[in-house]
Amino acid sequence: MALTTKQKAYIALAATSFLWGTTWVASKVAVINAPPLQVSAMRQFIAGLIYIVFFKLKGEPWPTPKQLKPLLIMSFFLLIIANGFATWSIKYISSGLAALIAALYPLFVVIIEMIFYKTKNTIATFIGLLLGLAGICVVFYDNAFHHNSSDYLFGVILALIAMLSWAIGTIFVARKKLNINPYYGMGWQMMLAAPFIFIMSLGTGTNISLTQIPAQTWMALAYLVILGSCIAFVCFIYTMKHLPAAIASLYAYINPIVAMLVGYLLLSEKLTINILIGTAITIFGVYLVNHSLKEVPTTEPIENEI
Numbered sequence: 001m002a003l004t005t006k007q008k009a010y011i012a013l014a015a016t017s018f019l020w021g022t023t024w025v026a027s028k029v030a031v032i033n034a035p036p037l038q039v040s041a042m043r044q045f046i047a048g049l050i051y052i053v054f055f056k057l058k059g060e061p062w063p064t065p066k067q068l069k070p071l072l073i074m075s076f077f078l079l080i081i082a083n084g085f086a087t088w089s090i091k092y093i094s095s096g097l098a099a100l101i102a103a104l105y106p107l108f109v110v111i112i113e114m115i116f117y118k119t120k121n122t123i124a125t126f127i128g129l130l131l132g133l134a135g136i137c138v139v140f141y142d143n144a145f146h147h148n149s150s151d152y153l154f155g156v157i158l159a160l161i162a163m164l165s166w167a168i169g170t171i172f173v174a175r176k177k178l179n180i181n182p183y184y185g186m187g188w189q190m191m192l193a194a195p196f197i198f199i200m201s202l203g204t205g206t207n208i209s210l211t212q213i214p215a216q217t218w219m220a221l222a223y224l225v226i227l228g229s230c231i232a233f234v235c236f237i238y239t240m241k242h243l244p245a246a247i248a249s250l251y252a253y254i255n256p257i258v259a260m261l262v263g264y265l266l267l268s269e270k271l272t273i274n275i276l277i278g279t280a281i282t283i284f285g286v287y288l289v290n291h292s293l294k295e296v297p298t299t300e301p302i303e304n305e306i
Contacts, residue, residue: 009242012235017251019232021258024095030220031091037201040087045194047229051187077169079193085162092155094269096260101159107132108167128288135282142274
């Protein structure tokens with residue numbers, strides 16, 4: 001019996017949720033024995049090249065100088081800082097915690113817009129903000145007794161900076177409409193980000209030659225590029241076309257859970273009842289914020305999601 005379009009869309013939603021959740025774990029595997037910023041630069045370059053070549057073969061024109069300027073700004077916030085620092089953070093914290101921190105970005109979109117754009121919000125929005133922040137505090141509190149090193153704190157700070165940068169980039173995208181295919185534009189964002197992230201990596205003094213990169217890093221990179229950056233996006237586009245936006249966006253609440261469970265199973269990352277409770281509170285808070293706003297600034301996700 002052939003599947004209906006709606007059934008295929010739900011399968012695509014499940015695939016998106018799982019694949020983007022596991023990209024956090026794959027990134028963790030990739031950076032265990034390789035410099036994280038170098039890994040991020042390589043990933044952006046390879047994935048960006050694939051997208052650009054694909055759309056050029058379909059006849060897309062080269063971006064104009066007018067289009068390149070906002071693409072560079074988006075690349076700075078969404079990839080150079082957000083993706084680069086998120087990948088860097090996973091060197092020091094668990095993939096599940098990094099994914100959960102990244103999931104907080106809608107809360108900070110609301111906070112930034114309240115401060116700088118004087119937007120009005122409902123009581124449910126404020127309840128969601130409080131729950132989201134309270135939940136992440138529970139997770140931090142539970143981890144604090146097991147990670148007292150400066151490396152752990154550094155990783156958390158990197159993840160928070162990445163999440164905040166993603167929130168700022170999200171607002172920029174929502175307020176700046178580009179006359180370019182968004183997925184072709186995303187390929188250019190990746191390509192523009194790659195050299196900057198590589199320069200940042202050189203600044204850390206940790207870069208290694210390509211021959212020194214271990215096989216597990218190459219395999220993780222292949223997973224990130226092929227499944228995370230390509231196949232998952234195809235699935236996401238399909239869900240957006242055939243399911244209501246509220247349902248298609250459910251992947252964002254599932255990603256951190258997938259990252260935590262897969263990280264626990266494959267990498268023996270710490271998972272306690274307190275972490276699970278804190279995660280549930282955080283995700284519910286983010287859900288309340290998203291669904292209490294009349295207009296939520298959104299952007300096409302670039303692995304938020306790493």
